[in-house]
Amino acid sequence: MGRKFWKNTEVGVYRVLMFLATSIIAIALLLIIVSILYKGLPSLNWQMLTQVPKGGYYFGKEGGILNAIIGSLYLSFGATILSFIISLPLAVYINIHRAKQKRLVNTVRFLLDLLWGVPSIVYGAFGFTIMIYFGLRASLLAGIITVTLFIIPIMVRSMDEVFKTVPKGLIEAALSLGSTRSETSYKVLSRQCIPGIITAILLAFGRAIGDAAAILFTTGYTDYIPTSLSQPTATLPLSIFFQLGSPIPEVQNRAYASAVVLTVIILIISIISRILSRKYYQERIK
Amino acid sequence: MGNESKIKIDNLNLHIGKNHILKNIHVSIPERQLTVILGPSGCGKTTLLKSLNRLTDLYPEMKIDGSIFLNEEDILHSKTEITLLRKKMGLLSQSPYPLPMSIYDNIAYGLRISGRRKKKYLIKRVEHYLTQVSLWDEVKDRLKDSASSLSIGQQQRLCLARGLAVDPEIILADEPTSALDPLSSKQIEELFVKLKQRYTIVVVTHILRQARRIADYVIFMYMGEVIEHGPAKDFFENPKEELTKEYLKGAFN
Numbered sequence A: 001m002g003r004k005f006w007k008n009t010e011v012g013v014y015r016v017l018m019f020l021a022t023s024i025i026a027i028a029l030l031l032i033i034v035s036i037l038y039k040g041l042p043s044l045n046w047q048m049l050t051q052v053p054k055g056g057y058y059f060g061k062e063g064g065i066l067n068a069i070i071g072s073l074y075l076s077f078g079a080t081i082l083s084f085i086i087s088l089p090l091a092v093y094i095n096i097h098r099a100k101q102k103r104l105v106n107t108v109r110f111l112l113d114l115l116w117g118v119p120s121i122v123y124g125a126f127g128f129t130i131m132i133y134f135g136l137r138a139s140l141l142a143g144i145i146t147v148t149l150f151i152i153p154i155m156v157r158s159m160d161e162v163f164k165t166v167p168k169g170l171i172e173a174a175l176s177l178g179s180t181r182s183e184t185s186y187k188v189l190s191r192q193c194i195p196g197i198i199t200a201i202l203l204a205f206g207r208a209i210g211d212a213a214a215i216l217f218t219t220g221y222t223d224y225i226p227t228s229l230s231q232p233t234a235t236l237p238l239s240i241f242f243q244l245g246s247p248i249p250e251v252q253n254r255a256y257a258s259a260v261v262l263t264v265i266i267l268i269i270s271i272i273s274r275i276l277s278r279k280y281y282q283e284r285i286k
Numbered sequence B: 001m002g003n004e005s006k007i008k009i010d011n012l013n014l015h016i017g018k019n020h021i022l023k024n025i026h027v028s029i030p031e032r033q034l035t036v037i038l039g040p041s042g043c044g045k046t047t048l049l050k051s052l053n054r055l056t057d058l059y060p061e062m063k064i065d066g067s068i069f070l071n072e073e074d075i076l077h078s079k080t081e082i083t084l085l086r087k088k089m090g091l092l093s094q095s096p097y098p099l100p101m102s103i104y105d106n107i108a109y110g111l112r113i114s115g116r117r118k119k120k121y122l123i124k125r126v127e128h129y130l131t132q133v134s135l136w137d138e139v140k141d142r143l144k145d146s147a148s149s150l151s152i153g154q155q156q157r158l159c160l161a162r163g164l165a166v167d168p169e170i171i172l173a174d175e176p177t178s179a180l181d182p183l184s185s186k187q188i189e190e191l192f193v194k195l196k197q198r199y200t201i202v203v204v205t206h207i208l209r210q211a212r213r214i215a216d217y218v219i220f221m222y223m224g225e226v227i228e229h230g231p232a233k234d235f236f237e238n239p240k241e242e243l244t245k246e247y248l249k250g251a252f253n
Ligand SMILES: Nc1ncnc2c1ncn2[C@@H]1O[C@H](COP(=O)(O)OP(=O)(O)O)[C@@H](O)[C@H]1O
Pocket: B016, B021, B039, B040, B041, B042, B043, B044, B045, B046, B047, B048, B059, B061
């Protein structure tokens, strides 16, 4: 009886722990969403989504946050695309072209993990230093570069983990057809990995659009929608930050409304990428 | 035709760390015949097969020396153009790995990477190769479906067709029926027998009865060594080595 009893107890304990952990996460998520919606929805209106701040917006007057919405989209799409162009080849390179040099590859992974762990404010400060060095002003471009640096480790390592799961047999199959390593990587393996690659992009995009510290010194802030890369731009996280810092309750509520907007953008992007990856998920080889 | 040898393996040794995996392999593989590499699990059959198209390159822990000649060219020589070499050999693995794309694209892939991109040509060739592996009638209405939607047996035939589409001279197969049901296994065996008119075929197996059914030539391995090799008739009816005799009696199973 003894052993079976302990076995069952063990299973029971883990089940309870798992249930607790899941509940805590679910409840926290729910609380966040409910409180944002509760405070933000009443202030959310069409004007907010379609207008830039008028004079005195931050003191409760007319206007909206269109400048921050557009600015954030420019910034995060720009950084995500730029980062993708660098990250995919890097992930492929360490997994296929340099796969045999285990030590080199593991060093690169370690360095990327370190970079992943660096707080975004440090990237912000670093971006600021570079900006000054090159005589750039706070601008969309400077922001995109900083955020790109910030999300590259996230993207590369997420893609890397996906490439690691490719069955060796598939690599061997592709190579034995006479594919070069690049053909194997980009025509076969990337296809197999598309769902995971999309997830990696999504993860990086979420960090890019939600982070305030990396862009605090580099994008500046304006009430206008930028028309070129060299102009400063507003962003949603900073817009939330400034509105929340106001002593006026109405403006504070607008901050929550802005948070709703940010959340909805991330939600929409997630759903779109889910739909995109579903098609490729079915073609994957198990 | 006849007993011309296609591949000559000369003094091949392969080490993994301190383990001597392939020991002084000296053997030739006859052209346009079906050669079976036979032996119990773990004796080095897969490793020998992978040396033939240098998939061993993927395993940094493998140290290989000796020579393998294909049409007078040393496969193991570092100057050998590896992608050209691999195009001369189709590979069928233990479980099928179709490419993560449609049935059609699986066949067209090999043609495309060889620079054939005309749509009309591709359509014709895809039909041709699928017909060769008796898969055309089963899939002609669903060419755009993903290859992973096929049954395992169909996938294995698709992989064979995909290999043929690269226009190889040799087909390498590593226990190609071990994941398949009996009917699909039979289909694959029959395809090999048909294809050996045009291709040199090397099949790895540990199933004695399969070897008896399909082999023209047998290479028998044990613990990393080639114990005996020769035409199937001689090998099965008149084995010379004690070890072979015991194996044929089923003493190892
Ligand atoms: N990548 C590897 N690392 C370490 N040992 C290996 C590796 N590949 C094969 N071996 C060893 O080499 C021997 C031969 O393996 P293999 O060629 O797969 O045998 P078979 O195909 O005849 O079953 C086995 O003892 C196996 O454990």
